[in-house]
Amino acid sequence: MPAAAPESKTGYILDKLQSLSGVVPIGAYLVDHLWSNSYALVSIEKYNQVSGELQTVPWRIGVEAAVLWIPLLFHSLYGMYIWSRGKSNALSHPWMSNWMYVLQRWTGLLAFVFIGWHLYTERFGGHGVTRYAGVAQDMTNPWYVIAYLVGVTACSFHLGNGLWNFACKWGIAITPKAQHAAAWFGAAVGVGCTLAGIVVVLGFHYAWFPLGGYVQ
Amino acid sequence: MADKTFIVRIKRQQRPDESVRWEEYELRYRPHMNVIICLRDIAEKPFTRSGVESTPVSYDANCLEEVCGACAMLINGTARQACTALVDDLEKPIRLEPLTKFPLVRDLVVDRSKMFEDLKRTHCWIPIDGTYDIGEGPRMAPSVQEKGYPLSRCITCGNCLEVCPKVNQRDPFVGAAIVSQVRLFNMHPTGAMHSAERLEALMLPGGIADCDNAQNCVKACPKGIPLTESLAAVNGQVLVHAVKSWLRGE
Amino acid sequence: MTQPKIIVVGGGLAGLMATIRVAESGIPVDLFSIVPVKRSHSVCAQGGINAAKNLKGEGDSTWKHFDDTIYGGDFLANQPLVKGMCEAAPAIIDLLDRMGVMFNRTPEGLLDFRRFGGTLYNRTAFAGATTGQQLLYALDEQVRRFESEDKVKKFEGWTFLSVVLDDGGVCRGICGMDLRTMEIRTFPCDAAIFCTGGIGVVFGRSTNSVVCTGSAQSALFQQGVYYANGEFIQVHPTAIPGEDKCRLMSESARGEGGRVWVPKQAGDKRAGKDIPENERFYFLEDWYPKYGNLVPRDVATRAIHKIVFEMKMGLVGEPAVYLDVTHIPRETLDRKLEGILEIYEKFVGVDPREEPMKVFPAMHYTMGGLWVDNQNQATNVPGIYAAGECEYQYHGANRLGANSLVSCIYGGMLAGPAAVRYARGLESGCENVPGAIFERERVRQQDITDALLNQHKGTENPITIWREMGDIMTENVTVIRYNANLQKTLVKLDELSERFTRINLQDRTQWANQTLNFVRELGNMLILARVITMGALARNETRGAHYKPDFPERDDANWLKTTKASYNDGNIQLEYEPVDTSLLQPRERKYTAKA
Ligand SMILES: Cc1cc2nc3c(=O)[nH]c(=O)nc-3n(C[C@H](O)[C@H](O)[C@H](O)COP(=O)(O)OP(=O)(O)OC[C@H]3O[C@@H](n4cnc5c(N)ncnc54)[C@H](O)[C@@H]3O)c2cc1C
Ligand code: HEM
Numbered sequence A: 001m002p003a004a005a006p007e008s009k010t011g012y013i014l015d016k017l018q019s020l021s022g023v024v025p026i027g028a029y030l031v032d033h034l035w036s037n038s039y040a041l042v043s044i045e046k047y048n049q050v051s052g053e054l055q056t057v058p059w060r061i062g063v064e065a066a067v068l069w070i071p072l073l074f075h076s077l078y079g080m081y082i083w084s085r086g087k088s089n090a091l092s093h094p095w096m097s098n099w100m101y102v103l104q105r106w107t108g109l110l111a112f113v114f115i116g117w118h119l120y121t122e123r124f125g126g127h128g129v130t131r132y133a134g135v136a137q138d139m140t141n142p143w144y145v146i147a148y149l150v151g152v153t154a155c156s157f158h159l160g161n162g163l164w165n166f167a168c169k170w171g172i173a174i175t176p177k178a179q180h181a182a183a184w185f186g187a188a189v190g191v192g193c194t195l196a197g198i199v200v201v202l203g204f205h206y207a208w209f210p211l212g213g214y215v216q
Numbered sequence B: 001m002a003d004k005t006f007i008v009r010i011k012r013q014q015r016p017d018e019s020v021r022w023e024e025y026e027l028r029y030r031p032h033m034n035v036i037i038c039l040r041d042i043a044e045k046p047f048t049r050s051g052v053e054s055t056p057v058s059y060d061a062n063c064l065e066e067v068c069g070a071c072a073m074l075i076n077g078t079a080r081q082a083c084t085a086l087v088d089d090l091e092k093p094i095r096l097e098p099l100t101k102f103p104l105v106r107d108l109v110v111d112r113s114k115m116f117e118d119l120k121r122t123h124c125w126i127p128i129d130g131t132y133d134i135g136e137g138p139r140m141a142p143s144v145q146e147k148g149y150p151l152s153r154c155i156t157c158g159n160c161l162e163v164c165p166k167v168n169q170r171d172p173f174v175g176a177a178i179v180s181q182v183r184l185f186n187m188h189p190t191g192a193m194h195s196a197e198r199l200e201a202l203m204l205p206g207g208i209a210d211c212d213n214a215q216n217c218v219k220a221c222p223k224g225i226p227l228t229e230s231l232a233a234v235n236g237q238v239l240v241h242a243v244k245s246w247l248r249g250e
Numbered sequence C: 001m002t003q004p005k006i007i008v009v010g011g012g013l014a015g016l017m018a019t020i021r022v023a024e025s026g027i028p029v030d031l032f033s034i035v036p037v038k039r040s041h042s043v044c045a046q047g048g049i050n051a052a053k054n055l056k057g058e059g060d061s062t063w064k065h066f067d068d069t070i071y072g073g074d075f076l077a078n079q080p081l082v083k084g085m086c087e088a089a090p091a092i093i094d095l096l097d098r099m100g101v102m103f104n105r106t107p108e109g110l111l112d113f114r115r116f117g118g119t120l121y122n123r124t125a126f127a128g129a130t131t132g133q134q135l136l137y138a139l140d141e142q143v144r145r146f147e148s149e150d151k152v153k154k155f156e157g158w159t160f161l162s163v164v165l166d167d168g169g170v171c172r173g174i175c176g177m178d179l180r181t182m183e184i185r186t187f188p189c190d191a192a193i194f195c196t197g198g199i200g201v202v203f204g205r206s207t208n209s210v211v212c213t214g215s216a217q218s219a220l221f222q223q224g225v226y227y228a229n230g231e232f233i234q235v236h237p238t239a240i241p242g243e244d245k246c247r248l249m250s251e252s253a254r255g256e257g258g259r260v261w262v263p264k265q266a267g268d269k270r271a272g273k274d275i276p277e278n279e280r281f282y283f284l285e286d287w288y289p290k291y292g293n294l295v296p297r298d299v300a301t302r303a304i305h306k307i308v309f310e311m312k313m314g315l316v317g318e319p320a321v322y323l324d325v326t327h328i329p330r331e332t333l334d335r336k337l338e339g340i341l342e343i344y345e346k347f348v349g350v351d352p353r354e355e356p357m358k359v360f361p362a363m364h365y366t367m368g369g370l371w372v373d374n375q376n377q378a379t380n381v382p383g384i385y386a387a388g389e390c391e392y393q394y395h396g397a398n399r400l401g402a403n404s405l406v407s408c409i410y411g412g413m414l415a416g417p418a419a420v421r422y423a424r425g426l427e428s429g430c431e432n433v434p435g436a437i438f439e440r441e442r443v444r445q446q447d448i449t450d451a452l453l454n455q456h457k458g459t460e461n462p463i464t465i466w467r468e469m470g471d472i473m474t475e476n477v478t479v480i481r482y483n484a485n486l487q488k489t490l491v492k493l494d495e496l497s498e499r500f501t502r503i504n505l506q507d508r509t510q511w512a513n514q515t516l517n518f519v520r521e522l523g524n525m526l527i528l529a530r531v532i533t534m535g536a537l538a539r540n541e542t543r544g545a546h547y548k549p550d551f552p553e554r555d556d557a558n559w560l561k562t563t564k565a566s567y568n569d570g571n572i573q574l575e576y577e578p579v580d581t582s583l584l585q586p587r588e589r590k591y592t593a594k595a
């Protein structure tokens, strides 16, 4: 990819943008996306109302492209370029952080495939308008459920571990203690997202509204 | 009583362009042996286990007390210094290979001049005015010395580069050792006046952004240098410098 | 004449300092070293570097440093340069500090100093317990800076073989061998500065590094440079015995309060830490109340020898005594001695913060070396200069701890400018020397190498010869010397030299052939061993590190003089020259006084 001129700082800037884009907007969007989908655990009406609002923002295509697709495409493609520049060696040096390095890459790839498919089926495939019934219909297919579980877990892991990476690579967490704390923070986000995702998927599958109780 | 013996397997290559062969030696065990003693034993009797005459194994070593950095190699697959690798602690047969991230010279000898070149590229020195007597150096808080001293113990062995997934033929990454040296010089009162030069150098290809945080370096460092701390700290410094110089021309 | 050309051989502290000084004056330098200079033996120095900066309110002065050095060296050193060194030392420390050495600090942010052997003052600046490493790196960085400005060109991985002498016996260049391609080549220069370090490998196992063979010094000696005071070999009292190397436990361990002892009861089988205080014999403190554990090295070494061999009070199972730091707070140990305690831990597998260390003396340093004049670091051959451990100037009959680093740097500081002055003063530079002169030397060296490569009938193993040489040298030419044994040593050296002619070079390849290089060095070592032994045999007195029980007193009337060895057609001759004692009158050297 970017055949940066030998002595130029372009590579540095692109690396930093790739790193940043993982957190904002992509990471932030992932959290938000799981949040809005969690309304499915409240009630059908609430879910349809929230997603209806999201699907009717003005300049929708432009906004989505700017805050989502372009950053995601950049993050992913440039991420694969970064991946190609490394030579993982977790088999010969099986330290935990080294496995994380490997997993960060494979989960990224999984996420890429999953998101592509997810966009194709949910966003562009039909109508561009998602309603509870449509999703629930999809989720009756066990392959869909498995794909979603894997995809959501991969995305969440990638985000959680990515936050830890981010904290180290932007000089936010410097001392081993701080990096340790950042790792726990990342793990919490990762696990939180994974759980939320799983519950939402199962909610659709079983038409289950565990959070509905609040909104009487 | 028959002498206790053990086996050493060595990956040998006469020249960079020649083929690789593995040789096995059976050596007489003595207490407190290290890998260097094994290699000397072989030099004294260069006959493989099957009795074939070979040549003494080429390897680098100088201080024999883990402060010169010369003797790094892969021992049972682990990047480490041969002089502190005690036979008692190693699984047998002992397997010796050259480091893989540096051009091979012969047998266990590799060419690590890349590291010295990178120290040059990143201006790792304090630019003094001259050697004439111009009085005392700057004062330094003991707390700064206590942070800097561990960094200054880097022996340029290259183990941290060897284990780094981002140091390889495809990527010119300078590696943790060099970044940690940049941190050291940026910490010194005089060195800090020139930190911009070093930080700029680390924004170029092979610079700090190549670090992908696999954090292997810190585990391989024989001197226990807090490399991941250095990487994070310098990452922050470069970023602040980049933003400041872009926004405010500083 | 055009720009002069200077070559420096050796990139330890001395060589790097010389390089910096020459480059600083705007003259380009070619720097040769076997190992990348950052891996030179100077990295091993642990304890520190002396300078009477008197920052502890003790009333220390450069004169007292001078007096301690001369007295510690048993009055054998020429005094004017030693005085110059002691006077320059505080500024040298400042310079190193400016170069960024991470010296330990006081709460005020000033340099901290510790006490070393042979003095009563806290005079030793230190950077943890890896001072030599820190100093070497500081100089290495400065040289790298010059290198990036194209003022220095490094030839790392080259070994020096010989100098190129013109028909008038003037040095016009050097001949070296690339240790990778095995190419032999000459390099013209107007002056060459030699800083090739110590000679520990001659003694087989020592505290020195692998490249400290003295091969370069021996080669120069064979080409006409005098070798002075070779018989003065320092044996360090406290090292961890080892088969490949004896690892030093620096004097700084005692400087920080470490104590040397043995059990009062010979043959006591308990572990060191289980032996109660009142059953320990602190023999150094007992015998030398004033200096205690910090008597000079020769004195401590002989005391340990006496305990172990004469009094049979050594530790059970091995010739060793305890060096104990377990009573010092852990925090202090980690802050000031971590580097060396780590060595003990890694090689012995025991934590010295918990258990006393087992140590024994080991060959450590050569006071003797290439002869240089007492002003310019110039040898007797025009154009050849020397600095650092490879020359003899600063330490007399015994070196004080932490004085070597300062002498290396001071020597380098003098040698650089002196070589430049000499080169500028030459009527005709090396560029006017006929090529045939260089070719002659190259061919001579190539022939030696070819002869080794082509010798197919050899039976002798180089490592075996080296071991035997090391063993006999250690046994007879270190702590205690008897003339009969020295004579035997010379006979053995004859035998080894003869066997050397039948050496079997097991490796005849022409690429990174380490055996070839080692064999060439071994040949030179055998000659150096002879110089050392002959000097020791001749000197019938006891002075500093040179101890002859049959001649137990210092004999100023006959032996207050410098040994100068020279080489003519395979014969080694000794001559002597008076010592310059113009500043301090020799007095009796005694460390037994009360505190
Ligand atoms: C374990 C130990 C601890 C010590 N601690 C202290 C201490 O605390 N304080 C103190 O003052 N002193 C100490 N010393 C002594 C001091 O370290 C040495 O005397 C000093 O470092 C020697 O420096 P140098 O520059 O003369 O040589 P070195 O540092 O030995 O450098 C020699 C250089 O010459 C090169 N060279 C050698 N032969 C050739 C050749 N044939 N061709 C090309 N290049 C060659 C080598 O590659 C190297 O670069 C210690 C010594 C030891 C062994
Ligand atoms: C759900 C979508 C994604 C999110 C939320 C996300 C998030 C992140 C985050 C937060 C980081 C850490 C940034 C840093 O290293 O400083 C990161 C890094 C990375 N991501 Fe993603 N990412 C996503 C998708 C992808 C995809 C599709 C790929 C493509 C394979 C990818 C590849 C990478 C790579 C290679 C890194 C670099 C890791 C490193 O520098 O160590 N990511 N991502």
Ligand code: SF4
Pocket: B153, B154, B155, B156, B157, B158, B159, B160, B161, B176, B177, B180, B220, B221, B222, B223, B224, B225, B227
């Ligand atoms: S940082 Fe550690 S592993 Fe890396 S070169 Fe320095 S001493 Fe070796």
Ligand code: FES
Pocket: B060, B061, B062, B063, B064, B065, B066, B067, B068, B069, B070, B071, B072, B081, B082, B083, B084
């Ligand atoms: S020989 Fe110096 S580090 Fe091993």
